[in-house]
Amino acid sequence: MAAPLFVSQPVLTVDLGRIVDNYVTLRARLANAACAAVVKADGYGLGAARVAAALAAAGCRQFFVAHLAEGLALASIVPRDAHVFVLHGLLPGESETYVRHKLVPVLNDLGQIDAWAAEARRFNRALPAAIHIDTGMSRLGLDEHETERLIQDESRLDGLDVLYVMSHLACAEEGEHPLNAEQLARFSRWRAAFPWARASLVNSSGIFLGPDYHFDLARPGSALYGINPVPRRPNPVRQVVRLEGKILQIREVDPPNTVGYGATRRVATRTRIATVAAGYADGWLRTLSNRGQANFGGLRVPIIGRVSMDLITLDITAVPQAAIGDGVELMGDQLSVDEVAELAGTIGYEVLTRIGPRVARVYVNDPAHA
Numbered sequence: 001m002a003a004p005l006f007v008s009q010p011v012l013t014v015d016l017g018r019i020v021d022n023y024v025t026l027r028a029r030l031a032n033a034a035c036a037a038v039v040k041a042d043g044y045g046l047g048a049a050r051v052a053a054a055l056a057a058a059g060c061r062q063f064f065v066a067h068l069a070e071g072l073a074l075a076s077i078v079p080r081d082a083h084v085f086v087l088h089g090l091l092p093g094e095s096e097t098y099v100r101h102k103l104v105p106v107l108n109d110l111g112q113i114d115a116w117a118a119e120a121r122r123f124n125r126a127l128p129a130a131i132h133i134d135t136g137m138s139r140l141g142l143d144e145h146e147t148e149r150l151i152q153d154e155s156r157l158d159g160l161d162v163l164y165v166m167s168h169l170a171c172a173e174e175g176e177h178p179l180n181a182e183q184l185a186r187f188s189r190w191r192a193a194f195p196w197a198r199a200s201l202v203n204s205s206g207i208f209l210g211p212d213y214h215f216d217l218a219r220p221g222s223a224l225y226g227i228n229p230v231p232r233r234p235n236p237v238r239q240v241v242r243l244e245g246k247i248l249q250i251r252e253v254d255p256p257n258t259v260g261y262g263a264t265r266r267v268a269t270r271t272r273i274a275t276v277a278a279g280y281a282d283g284w285l286r287t288l289s290n291r292g293q294a295n296f297g298g299l300r301v302p303i304i305g306r307v308s309m310d311l312i313t314l315d316i317t318a319v320p321q322a323a324i325g326d327g328v329e330l331m332g333d334q335l336s337v338d339e340v341a342e343l344a345g346t347i348g349y350e351v352l353t354r355i356g357p358r359v360a361r362v363y364v365n366d367p368a369h370a
């Protein structure tokens with residue numbers, strides 16, 4: 001959706017200039033490594049096409065998505081000399097699409113490596129790939145047995161242009177976690193068998209584990225979008241989104257009345273309630289019921305009662321100037337994505353990626369159209 005069409009539509013304002021600022025901040029922490037951008041899940045919900053175009057204009061040339069369909073959507077947006085890596089790998093029937101659109105599969109097992117090498121022979125040209133080695137996530141990538149088998153017979157890679165050997169950290173946001181050093185040791189050992197290939201290990205938080213972890217390419221996602229990569233320490237990146245909901249109605253509620261489904265909240269005194277057009281269908285998580293907050297005119301106003309599908313109710317007794325049609329800030333400079341996540345009992349990643357299709361995305365400070 002483009003610009004908001006109707007007054008009641010919630011609006012997510014995405015500051016592309018700040019995403020670029022965050023990219024520059026992260027890149028500055030890398031001495032010799034390049035900096036990719038992870039734009040899976042539609043750029044963590046913010047709009048992959050606009051985010052990728054803005055970062056391409058800032059010099060980013062490596063983009064990571066999860067699904068082939070996401071890669072396809074980016075293929076015509078990124079510069080010709082950029083690579084779009086597809087993390088979910090090469091699945092049956094997908095080779096033609098990868099080849100035709102010059103997308104790069106992240107090969108996750110020996111079967112995928114063999115299949116992609118066979119395609120290279122069939123097309124009679126070197127095909128680009130990344131090889132994903134699992135060093136501790138037990139999720140995607142070659143396990144240690146497969147990695148050993150590949151090292152024993154590297155000819156399996158004949159015909160492939162292996163751009164990166166990569167792995168993924170499980171606990172990077174916990175700097176002291178022992179698994180970080182273990183994964184680094186495993187990755188260093190495996191990647192030494194592929195000295196001719198570049199290597200990539202870190203996500204956003206991993207960048208802050210220090211230069212030993214950086215290798216040749218960092219793959220930040222969340223920190224580009226304002227999520228703090230070093231929890232409990234000052235956030236080195238800027239907020240990039242502002243989510244606004246509109247006040248539909250205002251009423252005074254007297255005791256012993258209750259608010260919302262389940263009558264979970266009984267007012268104690270006369271309470272001024274604003275009903276705002278945003279609910280869990282817009283991604284405003286139901287766990288924010290009686291816990292979440294909003295910002296109006298610089299003051300915090302609490303969510304009172306349950307979050308419902310299309311609506312939330314705020315106690316605006318403290319802000320008598322609030323009026324019908326006014327916007328309420330649900331997330332933004334005064335109420336960070338991490339704080340919302342904390343209140344909702346989840347992580348910023350989920351808060352951003354849940355923002356629904358009914359929310360208008362508005363882009364400001366676009367460096368790609370400066």
Ligand SMILES: *Cc1c(COP(=O)(O)O)cnc(C)c1O
Pocket residue numbers: 038040087167168202203204205219220221222223
């Ligand atoms: C999602 C993802 C990233 C980005 O992680 P952030 O924590 O968002 O920076 C990097 N690498 C892989 C393999 C991923 O799946």
